[in-house]
Amino acid sequence: MTSQRAYHHGDLRRAVLTAALDAIRDSGPAALSLRDLARRAGVSHAAPAHHFKDRTGLLTAIAAEGFDLLAGALAEAPELRERGVRYVRFCREHPAHFQVMFTPELLRADDPALRAARDRAREQLRSGIGDLETSERGEDARLAGIAAWSLAHGFATLLLAHNLDEPLEGQDPEGVFRGLTGLLFQGR
Amino acid sequence: MTSQRAYHHGDLRRAVLTAALDAIRDSGPAALSLRDLARRAGVSHAAPAHHFKDRTGLLTAIAAEGFDLLAGALAEAPELRERGVRYVRFCREHPAHFQVMFTPELLRADDPALRAARDRAREQLRSGIGDLETSERGEDARLAGIAAWSLAHGFATLLLAHNLDEPLEGQDPEGVFRGLTGLLFQGR
């Protein structure tokens, strides 16, 4: 999108993003070093700043990309329960994105691209809840929406922080999560 | 406060911990600066290192304290649903602890105090699930345990990251959470 053809490097913006995602996956966002990313990409230490302005700018770009990926993943799933599974799958396939997306103090909250992408993702989350609105009362539907998001988000978060390694006993996380949704919506 | 009399400062360990919790609450763990904490406490820049060895050591001490506080809070609650409410209350009263506790890449995983405190908290989480084991089948009880933790943890996490500000419409979070548990355990 941004730069198809590139000047000295090729596509430094993408290279830095990818290297950042690797680093975050391994050591978290706190350990991220712009200068180290520059070294990995083979450019000078100030080159990344031209694409992202800032450390915060880089993380904001990652979060925006993450919300876009999440919105796309959710849009593929037809109904609410399957969207929860996609949410969990997303956090496993894109752990670095996921972690940055939900750490607001690392982000520039007023960034237009971030706001747009986050709104797209929220829209997908909300439209999934619409499935319930017909079968349940309005208030229950709202609660069910919060419950569904909390369940998926909590499961995803605990999973990434290795807090479910023991309880899961090596079982497939997505499969277990399907079981959880069965508990939550057993009355449906 | 904690230790009776102290040497040069009074109780530097507690002072640094408290200042760190304030800083994390405001700006997250990434923005934490040991030198800034030392300045706030009115000591030299290397003084905190003597109590915590390290930046990681300070965060590990915070996490251990957090798990102890959480274990205490959960122990006060009689049954499972109320423990979930305590979990949510804990994250609001101790947001800095909560955030650090579940960010493993910031911590020294093999620290004995951390392991002990985390085990205490896990024991409290697990014993709450025991309430279910009598009324439900074994496999369902295990799933229900994961579900309950995921629900509470997801709600807490989304709450702290200000992702529920809009859906909650200004309602009391604990009250809403009680509603969520009603959905999860409606069959009980």
Place this chain on the structure above:
DNA sequence: GACAGAAACTTGTCAATGCCTAGATTTGGC
């Protein structure tokens, strides 16, 4: 096809930070 301007990148610099080492001061046990 040259040229002007913009985009991409480099080099140099500065303040701040984490961590290490060595030394000074205070405390508590004997």
Place this chain on the structure above:
DNA sequence: GCCAAATCTAGGCATTGACAAGTTTCTGTC
């Protein structure tokens, strides 16, 4: 009263993020 340990200070080093200024490469236009 004295010694050892605990507590804290002072100085230094490598690394980092951010900024400023200059250089190279591309792009659109006449």
